[in-house]
Amino acid sequence: MSVTNPIEGSASAAAAPIPGIDRGAAARNGWTRMGQLVKSLGPGIVTGAADDDPSGIATYVQTGAQFGYGQLWTALFTLPLMTAVQEACARIGAVNGQGIAAVVRAHYGKPVLYAMVALTLVANTVNIGADLGAMAAAANLLMPVPPAVLTVAFAAAVLVLEGFSSYAAYSRVLKWLTVFLLAYPATALIVQEPWGELLRATLVPHVELSFAFVFIITGVLGTTISPYMFFWQASEEVEEERAQGLIDATGRPKIDGSFLRTLRVDNALGMLSSQATTWSIIVVGATVLHAHGVTTVSTAADAARALEPLVQSFPNAGVLAKGLFAAGIVGLGLLAVPVLSGSSAYALSEAFGWREGLSRAMPDARQFYGVIAAATLAGVAMNAIGVDPMRALVYTAVINGVVAVPLLLVIARVAERRDIMGDLASGPLSRVLVWLTVLAMATAALAMFVTMSAA
Numbered sequence: 001m002s003v004t005n006p007i008e009g010s011a012s013a014a015a016a017p018i019p020g021i022d023r024g025a026a027a028r029n030g031w032t033r034m035g036q037l038v039k040s041l042g043p044g045i046v047t048g049a050a051d052d053d054p055s056g057i058a059t060y061v062q063t064g065a066q067f068g069y070g071q072l073w074t075a076l077f078t079l080p081l082m083t084a085v086q087e088a089c090a091r092i093g094a095v096n097g098q099g100i101a102a103v104v105r106a107h108y109g110k111p112v113l114y115a116m117v118a119l120t121l122v123a124n125t126v127n128i129g130a131d132l133g134a135m136a137a138a139a140n141l142l143m144p145v146p147p148a149v150l151t152v153a154f155a156a157a158v159l160v161l162e163g164f165s166s167y168a169a170y171s172r173v174l175k176w177l178t179v180f181l182l183a184y185p186a187t188a189l190i191v192q193e194p195w196g197e198l199l200r201a202t203l204v205p206h207v208e209l210s211f212a213f214v215f216i217i218t219g220v221l222g223t224t225i226s227p228y229m230f231f232w233q234a235s236e237e238v239e240e241e242r243a244q245g246l247i248d249a250t251g252r253p254k255i256d257g258s259f260l261r262t263l264r265v266d267n268a269l270g271m272l273s274s275q276a277t278t279w280s281i282i283v284v285g286a287t288v289l290h291a292h293g294v295t296t297v298s299t300a301a302d303a304a305r306a307l308e309p310l311v312q313s314f315p316n317a318g319v320l321a322k323g324l325f326a327a328g329i330v331g332l333g334l335l336a337v338p339v340l341s342g343s344s345a346y347a348l349s350e351a352f353g354w355r356e357g358l359s360r361a362m363p364d365a366r367q368f369y370g371v372i373a374a375a376t377l378a379g380v381a382m383n384a385i386g387v388d389p390m391r392a393l394v395y396t397a398v399i400n401g402v403v404a405v406p407l408l409l410v411i412a413r414v415a416e417r418r419d420i421m422g423d424l425a426s427g428p429l430s431r432v433l434v435w436l437t438v439l440a441m442a443t444a445a446l447a448m449f450v451t452m453s454a455a
Contacts, residue, residue, distance in 0.1 A: 043236035044263070046339070047086060047229050048270025052277045053336030054134035054329050055127055055400075056223040057184075058393035060278055061306055062297045063216050064285020069201035070213075072286070074220050075279035076202050081440065082225045083271040084433030085408065086233055088415035088426060090263050093234030095424050097241060097253040100234045101350035104410060107420055116407055117351045123227045123396075123403040124344045125375055129382030130396040131333045131340070133389035137300040138329035141322040148383070154330070155380045158337045162372055163362055183328050187310040188280040191287050198283065211451040218444045219394055222401025224278065225437060228343040230411060235346040237263065239359050260424070281306075298390055300325070337376065345371035402445045408438045 052060075063071050089100065096103050104113050136150035143150075161173065207213070241253045248254060284306045289297070297303050304325035311320035342358065345368045349356035354367040362369045383389075412434045416426040426434065 043090065043233050043240060044086065044266035044268070044270035045273070046236070046270070046335070047233045047267075048272075048274035051082075051224060051226065051229060051271075051274045052281070052332065053127075053223075053339075054131045054138075054333050055336075055393040055396045056278070057281060057329065057332070058134065058297065058303060058390055059216070059219045059223045059397040060281035061285040061289070061303050062394055063220060064282040064287075064306075065289040065297050066216065066295050067208075067213065068286040068290040069197060069283070070206045070208070071217065071220060072198065072201040072279065072282050073203065073205045074217065074224075075275050075282060077205065078221065078224050079271060079275045080433055081437040082275070083268055084430055085225055085411070085437050086229060086271060087264060087267050088411060088430060088434055089230045089234045090237045090267055091260075091421070091424060091426075092411070092415055093237035094241065094253060094255055094259065094263055095421050097238055097247050097251055099238060099346045099350045099356075100231055100411065100414070101347045103414055103420065105351055105353075107414070107417075108410070112410065113351055116410060117347045119403045119407060120227050120231060120347050121344050121375070123400050124340045125378045126382070126392075126399055127226075127228065127396045128337055128340045128375055128379030129387070130379075130389065130392040131337050132376075132379045133383045133387060134300065134393055135330050135333035135337075136383070137389040138304075138326040141300055141304065142326050147389075151380055151383050154333065154337075155376050158334065158341070159373055159376055161334070162338050162342065162358065163369055179331075183307060183310065183324055184277055184284055185280040187288075187307055188283045191284065191309045193283065193287060202279070209447075209451065211448070211454070214444065214447045214451050215398060216394075218401040218448045219397035220401075221441050221444050222399065222404060223397035224275075225404055225408075225441065226400045227404050227407050228340050230343075230407060231347045232339050232343040233267070235343070235350075235356075239357055242357065242359055284309075298388075300329070300390065303390065337379070338372075341372045341375040341379075344375045345369070398448070401441060405438065405442045405445055408434070408441065412438055 063074075092103055093099055098106075101113065101117055104116060132151050132154055133147070135154045136147040139145070139150050139154075140147050165173070238247075238253075241247050241255065241259075246253050246255055246259070285297075288306045288309060289295070289302075294302065294305070301322065304322045307324050308321040310324065346356055348354075348371050349365070349368045352367075355365045356368040357365060360368070412426075412431070414420055415434065416431050418425045
């Protein structure tokens with residue numbers, strides 16, 4: 001009989017697998033759960049990425065270039081506000097199995113409905129035009145093709161993507177396009193930053209009572225909490241329910257706590273990633289441009305300079321920065337323009353009771369796809385009048401900041417009404433945050449007009 005050394009025996013026991021537990025299976029189950037979570041994410045992640053569209057990038061770069069770190073706090077302070085607003089929108093869609101316009105049509109009068117839809121269509125169309133123009137200007141940095149030709153080409157690509165691909169394939173494409181957002185956080189990490197100053201600027205609000213400052217603040221709010229995001233995320237939750245077979249013959253969804261938890265995680269991750277990118281873009285604009293005397297971003301080439309530190313170790317850093325910037329603007333534009341035109345199509349189709357949805361084939365939802373085509377072509381036409389793309393992007397953000405206020409008033413009311421939302425009506429925290437968002441955006445818009453008249 002052999003004798004086992006107690007110390008060796010205890011070490012062997014510690015190294016031996018515990019009976020009844022398959023560590024390989026546990027690890028595989030962990031990866032499976034992670035994969036299932038990633039697959040379940042969609043509307044929130046895509047909406048968050050679309051929030052940093054070309055209009056957002058231009059506004060945030062201009063913010064950093066013009067005011068340095070002075071408006072960096074907006075990235076943190078708007079995070080809970082936009083998260084609450086988008087959660088409320090997503091919940092409205094999920095609970096009712098209908099988009100926001102359809103819910104408003106059922107519970108409010110036509111004047112409210114038509115005013116909401118009209119404001120959304122105007123804001124979205126201007127945004128589409130500005131984004132298409134920026135995509136063309138960015139691509140023109142790399143290829144000697146007239147911007148007008150590039151604008152038409154990008155519009156055609158968007159229409160093909162939305163009209164002739166399945167919803168599953170389309171949603172996968174949108175998710176992959178979000179990777180272009182990584183360029184700005186990567187740049188922020190490699191640039192020598194005054195981290196103490198960044199922390200202070202992030203946590204302590206800085207306000208200047210000048211028209212220029214308030215104008216950009218309104219633009220930051222407008223491109224962060226935008227009208228198209230409200231309609232898009234609500235309607236995409238309905239698309240998810242259809243894809244999962246959760247809507248019964250009466251049109252009412254059968255959702256459980258698991259669906260709502262996934263909705264909220266998806267939304268929270270989407271908004272967090274959006275604001276982390278926003279923070280990074282403002283930092284890069286301030287560190288790379290403002291600190292070196294560049295306070296106005298008037299061309300795509302100016303905006304591209306913000307990414308030069310990311311490729312400065314290469315011989316042709318300027319060319320590579322332009323390429324990276326162009327890829328990001330084009331990629332995010334291909335993500336944002338379908339979201340913009342799609343949200344217009346959802347809003348108008350729901351308002352008039354047309355068959356709608358990207359999960360439907362084009363012959364089954366002609367009016368829906370017709371609105372997508374019309375909105376995209378209107379954006380192309382806007383560029384034909386010679387609007388400066390970079391200036392248009394910032395002004396678009398400001399327009400969104402003004403238009404969002406009346407839309408948020410309706411959304412806040414719908415989300416808290418128990419006769420519409422039942423037991424899933426907004427709780428105290430949601431109500432406070434959404435109404436604070438209304439107050440903040442209304443105050444910014446009012447202050448902009450007041451300072452404009454005083455300037």
